[in-house]
Amino acid sequence: MTLLGPADVRQLAERLGIRPTKQLGQNFVHDPNTVRRIVRAAELAPDDVVLEVGPGLGSLTLALLEAGNAVCAVEIDPPLAAALPETVRQYCPEQAGRLTVIAGDALRVDLGGVKPTALVANLPYNVAVPVVLHLLASVPSLRRGLVMVQKEVADRLTAGPGSRVYGVPSVKLAWYATARQAGKVPASVFWPVPNVESGLVGFETHEAVDADRAKTFAVIDAAFAQRRKTLRAALAGWAGGPVQAERALRAAGVDPGLRGEQLTVEDFTRIASQRGPANPPG
Incomplete structure (x- = not known):
């Protein structure tokens, strides 16, 4: 051939x-x-x-x-x-x-x-x-x-x-x-x-992640839209304010002082499960 x-x-x-x-x-x-x-x-x-x-x-x-x-x-x-x-x-x-x-x-x-x-x-x-x-x-x-x-x-x-x-x-x-x-x-x-x-x-x-993809992708987008900011600040818009963002992050077992580039996809799924509307996945 x-x-x-x-x-x-x-x-x-x-x-x-x-x-x-x-x-x-x-x-x-x-x-x-x-x-x-x-x-x-x-x-x-x-x-x-x-x-x-x-x-x-x-x-x-x-x-x-x-x-x-x-x-x-x-x-x-x-x-x-x-x-x-x-x-x-x-x-x-x-x-x-x-x-x-x-x-x-x-x-x-x-x-x-x-x-x-x-x-x-x-x-x-x-x-x-x-x-x-x-x-x-x-x-x-x-x-x-x-x-x-x-x-x-x-x-x-x-x-x-x-x-x-x-x-x-x-x-x-x-x-x-x-x-x-x-x-x-x-x-x-x-x-x-x-x-x-x-x-x-x-x-x-791999096996499908047991989480809401739309909600998780919304958190990922928000975290990296302002990647120099801490997650407490970067996720404020998603959560409804910095206080709510910190509350959601701590509930997910994530330090609010971290930045998006330090998290795994599993971290993002736990954060997304705390609150936030579902946006179309991108």
Whole structure:
């Protein structure tokens, strides 16, 4: 089986009239070794059904099919979505039946009867965090994932309490899954070459937290909206005042003098159980 190299990627783009756009965050991987490394890092089981967001010209798609997994690819760019099945038939005809392509926005798309168990994707940097959190919330069949994102975003998603970059993405991902750093990806393997480095984030989902997600996420948002303030001050608006915030924090066993970046997701769930309205999860 042949994967897409630099010449293949450029020829495909030229034939389709595709010019990568910053608006859609399009940077196409053109190195076969890189996409195979991504598939290995995903640690897929033979029966995993893979959800790929933003397949683009199909570099990663072909590597996933080469590994023997069924792939449901969601592509927002109509010409790319229309061309992907033909690309697979050309480069990987024996696996073409394992591919399902859905044209649409991953933040809104209906997967129909497909129940993917793994998310593997080269995500557009500007929507990476919202896409990951939305899919984990809306696709309960997901068990694991491996996403390529901007290195800075990878650091945030995998940070633990006390880290300088620990924040809202870190805690909200921890609600759903245990995350890990899975390697770096150089800018040179993309066309066009981005001006940032990329990182791989792997995750394994865990049992649902026994708490109200909307209330917990509201507390997380409030705590990090003013991250330099103590929790007593940062949660005053959420609780109805600093006195009420301190009361809720002490009831949850949390020091009111701490800051949000020092708390685990379990700490936030205990705080949220004390009081506060439910806001839509983000």
